[in-house]
Amino acid sequence: MKGKVALITGSTSGIGLSIAKAFANSGFNLVIHGLEPDGAEIARNIEKEYQIETHYSSANLLNPAEIEQMVTESLSKFGTIDVLINNAGIQYVSAIEEFPLDKWNEIISVNLTASFCTSKAVWEGMKQKKWGRIINISSAHGLTASEFKSAYVASKHGLIGLTKVLALEGAGFGITANAICPGFVKTPLVEKQIADLVSKHHISEEEVVQNIILQKHAIKDFVSSDSIAALALFLASDHASMITGTSMPIDGGWLTFPGQARYD
Known part of the structure; x- marks a missing residue:
């Protein structure tokens, strides 16, 4: 996989950063994307540490024109995007009757529409090469x-539905598409949820983690972002050429033994 190019959205922190480092360690050149103020520095540090090439983008995923520009600039630098990993995501927690429409639209745009836009932007290049991986x-x-x-x-x-369509349309062109479905990972997004629940229930962080957050996990621990990165790296390899259209849980047994703990 040395010398291939991977574009990873939301790769300046959390799961995306772990994926970026795993791919860099395997010799991939990377398009690093994120909105952190030090995003460009994070990309430079990865480039230096792993002796690869990087391109950094701070594209606003709410804006399809910026997504297209990110892909165009990446192709201009590298000539190819072999692997696309749609990782960026946002969250908002609210009862349905109080859920703001603007938050609904924002989450759907970042978590789903942006993944459609990135996939569409890299699709033709993958078809021409008859090789591509969308994760x-x-x-x-x-x-x-x-x-x-x-x-x-x-x-x-919706993202899983999109994955299945991409898998079908890419099947004749050497393009696979798969979804990874993590349980709870201790990312900044989840840490904010923990803090909100501590405030709401007036209990300790440990009680929130064990009795609320991880209650649905059979294995009472957070999913490691490094484990997600390792699975993504496998799906990007030639060994996974016959795996497509799948949704792979990595969830501590949550979906196998579904608990139904409430958050209120």
Whole structure:
């Protein structure tokens, strides 16, 4: 895989950063994307540490024109995008009757529409080469539901549907498309949820983690972002050429032994 190019959205922190480092360690050149103020520095550090080439983009995923520009600039630098990993995502928690429409639209746009736009932008190049990998970071919430997450659950279910269509349309061109469905990972997004629940229930962080957040996991621990990165790296390899259209849980047994703990 040395010398191939991977574009990873939301790759300056959390799961995306772990994926970026794993791919860099395997010799991929990278398009690093994110909105952190030090995003360009993060890209330079990865480039230096792993002796690869990077391109950094701070494209606003709410804007299809910026997504197209990100892909155009990446192709201009590298000439190809071999692997696309749609990882960027946002969350908002609210009861349905109070859920703001603007938050709904924002979450659907970032979590789902942006993945359609990036996939469309790289598609023709992958078809011409007759080789490509699209890996969508969905969620266990792409396969089941929890209360108060209407937009997030809808977007992640939609992402799995998009994955299946991409798999069908890419099957004759050497393009595979798969979704990874993590359980709870201790990302900044989840840490904010933990803090909100500590404030709401007036209990300790440890009680929130064990009794609320991880209650649905059979294995009472967070999913490692490095494990997600390793699975993504496998799906990007030639060894996974016959795996397409799948939704792969990595969720500590959540979906196998579905608990139904409430958040209220």
